[in-house]
Amino acid sequence: MSNTAILQMDAVSITIGARQLFAPITARVAGGECLTLMGPSGSGKSSLLAFVAGTLDADFTAHGRVHIGGVDVTPLPPERRRIGILFQDDLLFPHLSVGANLAFALPASVRPAAERRRRINQALADAGLEGFADRDPATLSGGQRARVAVMRTLLAEPQALLLDEPFSKLDAMLRGDFRRFVFEHARKSSLPTVLVTHDEADAQAAQGPVIRLAAG
Numbered sequence: 001m002s003n004t005a006i007l008q009m010d011a012v013s014i015t016i017g018a019r020q021l022f023a024p025i026t027a028r029v030a031g032g033e034c035l036t037l038m039g040p041s042g043s044g045k046s047s048l049l050a051f052v053a054g055t056l057d058a059d060f061t062a063h064g065r066v067h068i069g070g071v072d073v074t075p076l077p078p079e080r081r082r083i084g085i086l087f088q089d090d091l092l093f094p095h096l097s098v099g100a101n102l103a104f105a106l107p108a109s110v111r112p113a114a115e116r117r118r119r120i121n122q123a124l125a126d127a128g129l130e131g132f133a134d135r136d137p138a139t140l141s142g143g144q145r146a147r148v149a150v151m152r153t154l155l156a157e158p159q160a161l162l163l164d165e166p167f168s169k170l171d172a173m174l175r176g177d178f179r180r181f182v183f184e185h186a187r188k189s190s191l192p193t194v195l196v197t198h199d200e201a202d203a204q205a206a207q208g209p210v211i212r213l214a215a216g
Contacts, residue, residue, distance in 0.1 A: 005069035005159040006030055007052075007192035012064030014047050014056070021047060022213040024064065029160075031190035034183065034206035038197060039213030045196040048213075049162045052194065053085055054078035068159050068192075084158030084191075086166040086182070090149035092137040098124070098148055099133030105156040123151040126185070143174045150182055154189060161186050163195040167202055179205045 007029040014021045021044030029035045037045045050056040052066050055078050065074045073081045092101050102120045110116050124132055127147040137145060146166070153161070166182065167175045183205060186193045195206050203210050 005190075005192060006067075007160045007194070008067040009052070010065045010067070012048065012051065012062065012066065014044055014051060014063075015061045016059060025211060027209075027211065029192035029194060029208075031192055032187045034163075034186065034193040034195055034208040036195045036197060036203040036206050036208060036210045037213060038200075038203060038210060043213040045213055046164055049085075049164050049194065049196055052160075053083050053162055054081050082157070082159040083162060084153035084156060084160070085162045085164065086149060086153055087164050088166060088169050090145040092145055092148060092152075094137060096137075097133065098129070098135045098137055098140070101137065101148060102133075102152050102155055105152045107157060119155060123155055127151050127181075142170065143178060146170065146174075146178050147181060150185060154185060158191065161191045161193040163193060163197075165196055165198070167197070167199070176201075176205075183207070 009025055009027045011024045011026055013024040025048070027035055037048060039045055047056060047060055051062045054073070054076060056062055065072055067073065068081065068083070093104065096104065099120050102123055103116060106116055106119060110119065120133060124130055127150070129144060129147065132140070137148070140148065163182065167179055170178055179202065195202060197203060
């Protein structure tokens with residue numbers, strides 16, 4: 001799943017009513033690099049991610065443009081932007097097996113069925129979960145579910161990855177392991193990545209530039 005896209009934000013700012021959440025941001029995130037956004041609650045970190053993803057609430061007004069791989073994705077709906085997102089919760093489908101959760105993410109162009117199975121099994125192997133395809137997600141530990149969520153996101157072949165505090169609900173030991181897992185796979189896939197976090201340790205693990213947002 002090689003990817004060499006560049007994520008570019010050009011003079012992006014967001015307002016709600018007459019209040020500007022943060023000063024305009026211009027940033028370039030290369031494939032395999034992670035840009036970290038930090039700042040107090042209400043400074044607009046998650047709203048910025050939502051604008052990049054195309055899911056910003058209509059109560060907000062955004063300015064600026066977002067380019068991925070040289071393409072202006074600003075006018076595109078979310079499903080056409082090819083952006084993967086990880087949240088605090090894993091959001092696995094409870095009515096599907098682990099393998100079916102992964103299969104859901106595979107592009108329809110991946111054929112035949114044997115190739116789809118191969119990719120699912122490879123993803124499970126990469127996550128250290130060989131043989132888990134038929135398992136109910138409810139039987140997995142929090143760390144295992146989190147790894148499945150990462151592999152599901154990567155199987156969709158995104159051109160960029162957004163991380164909205166995906167480590168915050170894990171305990172200290174799991175958090176460190178999961179951070180390494182996410183960043184290693186993002187770099188392996190050469191994905192430009194943007195991380196939102198309150199944790200300085202997350203920013204250090206990302207090994208990339210940091211933008212600190214302050215209201216206004």
